[in-house]
Amino acid sequence: MNVTEATKYLENKGIKTTYQRAVIFSYLNNKKNHPTADMMLNDLGKKVPTLSRATIYNTMEFFREKGVVQVLNMDDGLRHYDADLSTHLHFHCNKCDTIYDMYTQLDTDKIDELKDFEVHNQFININGICKNCKKKEK
Amino acid sequence: MNVTEATKYLENKGIKTTYQRAVIFSYLNNKKNHPTADMMLNDLGKKVPTLSRATIYNTMEFFREKGVVQVLNMDDGLRHYDADLSTHLHFHCNKCDTIYDMYTQLDTDKIDELKDFEVHNQFININGICKNCKKKEK
DNA sequence: TTAAATGCAAATAATTTGCAGCATA
DNA sequence: TATGCTGCAAATTATTTGCATTTAA
Numbered sequence A, B: 001m002n003v004t005e006a007t008k009y010l011e012n013k014g015i016k017t018t019y020q021r022a023v024i025f026s027y028l029n030n031k032k033n034h035p036t037a038d039m040m041l042n043d044l045g046k047k048v049p050t051l052s053r054a055t056i057y058n059t060m061e062f063f064r065e066k067g068v069v070q071v072l073n074m075d076d077g078l079r080h081y082d083a084d085l086s087t088h089l090h091f092h093c094n095k096c097d098t099i100y101d102m103y104t105q106l107d108t109d110k111i112d113e114l115k116d117f118e119v120h121n122q123f124i125n126i127n128g129i130c131k132n133c134k135k136k137e138k
Numbered sequence C: 001t002t003a004a005a006t007g008c009a010a011a012t013a014a015t016t017t018g019c020a021g022c023a024t025a
Numbered sequence D: 001t002a003t004g005c006t007g008c009a010a011a012t013t014a015t016t017t018g019c020a021t022t023t024a025a
Helices: A003-012 A019-031 A037-047 A053-066 A131-137 B003-012 B019-031 B037-047 B053-066 B131-137
Strands: A070-073 A079-082 A089-093 A099-102 A118-129 B070-073 B079-082 B089-093 B099-102 B118-129
Touching: A003 A019, A019 A037, A019 A053, A037 A053, A037 A079, A053 A070, A053 A079, A070 A118, A118 A131, B003 B019, B019 B037, B019 B053, B037 B053, B037 B079, B053 B070, B053 B079, B070 B118, B118 B131
Parallel strands: A089 A118, B089 B118
Antiparallel strands: A070 A079, A089 A099, A118 B118, B070 B079, B089 B099
């Protein structure tokens, strides 16, 4: 999804778009790397030199309110952002720090302890060693 | 578990103990409130007025290394600490901010996508509205 | 033209670090 | 006594905010 496509996508959702917003959304959607604000500034700063930290934070909060990105609190204590809103879990490799998306979720309807609770979201982080790093170990 | 019992518990695990460490561990173990460093300082400061933030952070890192507490990255972006090491999930009520422990977990052995991955830990956060707050709504 | 978004810089908040003094083995 | 812990203060890092300027409808 390039910048033009990102603009259309956002506008179709009734979300007011600017160049910065489209660039940021396009980046998030393409890279799927669950970046922090700092990572985004580093990468996008090459393309848009005046892009500021404040705009990234503002835009992420704006996108979150609009429901087009989710915020992940990962075990580095930092906020990571994700344009994939399907319910999925994240596997963090302790060796290479890659974050893998996996499309498994808890069936909260079937959990007794959640009876009479209203569930809005679930966030699942798993960590360990990924397939690639295990291969290299040998 | 009072301070004396906490001391014994930690020493049985070969962990060097001080008064501060025992007070902190006892607090965590009793209150089961998943506090942040700041919450601990507020509560424990009444009992141990000289207790410092640095000691709390140092102690939590020390306990984590020793494997007697786990760190939870909750959706407020803060680190919360938990002396309950059994694999369990956390439900955060968006109304009253209570964190509930629930003893359900993912059976990671049964997840295809995790084949050839080595799993160390899983962290599950669910949020929504708790039973009590739903009752009050009516 | 006007309301809202951006970008800079300063402010705040959480966490970490350096180091002097203190406590414990 | 020696090693390592504590507590203070300063430093660092992430995030937020205030405000002047720019942008887009």
